[in-house]
Amino acid sequence: MAKITRNPAPRKAAVPKKKAKAAAAKRKPAKKAVPAKPSLKAPRPWTPAEIREAFSRFQQANPEPRGELEHVNPFTLLVAVVLSAQATDAGVNKATRALFEIADTPQKMLDLGEERLREYIKTIGLYRTKAKNVIALSAKLLSDFGGEVPRTRAEIESLPGAGRKTANVVLNMAFGEHTMAVDTHVFRVGNRTGLAPGKTPLEVELGLEKVIPSEFMLHAHHWLILHGRYTCLARKPRCEVCLINDLCRWPEKTV
Numbered sequence: 001m002a003k004i005t006r007n008p009a010p011r012k013a014a015v016p017k018k019k020a021k022a023a024a025a026k027r028k029p030a031k032k033a034v035p036a037k038p039s040l041k042a043p044r045p046w047t048p049a050e051i052r053e054a055f056s057r058f059q060q061a062n063p064e065p066r067g068e069l070e071h072v073n074p075f076t077l078l079v080a081v082v083l084s085a086q087a088t089d090a091g092v093n094k095a096t097r098a099l100f101e102i103a104d105t106p107q108k109m110l111d112l113g114e115e116r117l118r119e120y121i122k123t124i125g126l127y128r129t130k131a132k133n134v135i136a137l138s139a140k141l142l143s144d145f146g147g148e149v150p151r152t153r154a155e156i157e158s159l160p161g162a163g164r165k166t167a168n169v170v171l172n173m174a175f176g177e178h179t180m181a182v183d184t185h186v187f188r189v190g191n192r193t194g195l196a197p198g199k200t201p202l203e204v205e206l207g208l209e210k211v212i213p214s215e216f217m218l219h220a221h222h223w224l225i226l227h228g229r230y231t232c233l234a235r236k237p238r239c240e241v242c243l244i245n246d247l248c249r250w251p252e253k254t255v
């Protein structure tokens with residue numbers, strides 16, 4: 001006997017084929033987006049042994065590296081660094097050779113005066129602002145620090161025209177502190193080699209300070225600057241003569 005269903009479910013209205021297809025397509029889970037390019041793997045970080053090896057080679061090649069900014073005492077070093085912002089060391093030296101003969105102390109700089117100072121440094125970019133800063137920092141050294149260049153980062157950074165990089169250079173070169181001044185060369189080398197990648201000079205500075213063994217820190221700043229200036233050039237790095245080409249992590253190195 002046939003089973004009687006009292007309330008049969010109402011039959012679904014027939015959906016036209018085209019509409020059904022469109023609805024099904026809508027319900028399909030979206031395909032996973034495939035990245036256009038496979039993401040590049042971050043280079044393998046340097047091992048402590050590799051870092052030691054790199055700096056041993058720098059040390060062997062140049063045991064006593066020197067900065068190229070000419071100066072005769074901490075004050076003239078400070079002035080030279082302030083003048084070197086966005087200028088080459090060679091350009092600064094050309095101007096300061098004559099200047100430091102007559103103004104190698106804050107008092108002598110004040111006696112010279114802003115107008116005459118401008119004449120000495122007018123070949124350096126931004127010389128008007130820099131002259132103002134050098135006069136103001138000389139006055140502050142006399143009024144707040146007994147005419148001496150102070151020995152702490154905060155005090156140096158409080159001087160007109162002096163920032164973190166200036167403080168790092170002065171602390172390292174004048175007072176033998178293990179600081180790492182990051183200029184354009186050190187920034188490039190830190191990133192390219194993979195020694196201390198960073199988006200800002202401060203990130204690179206802190207990264208380098210973290211990985212470089214203390215015994216190399218006194219000269220590390222100069223080794224890296226000189227490496228960037230003469231070997232790991234911005235446009236065409238000279239990888240074929242590079243001391244650390246086997247250790248460098250730059251994917252585009254030419255060796």
Ligand code: SF4
Pocket residue numbers: 192193231232233237238239240242243244245246248249250253254
């Ligand atoms: S191998 Fe080339 S890119 Fe790497 S540090 Fe040396 S010069 Fe620079």
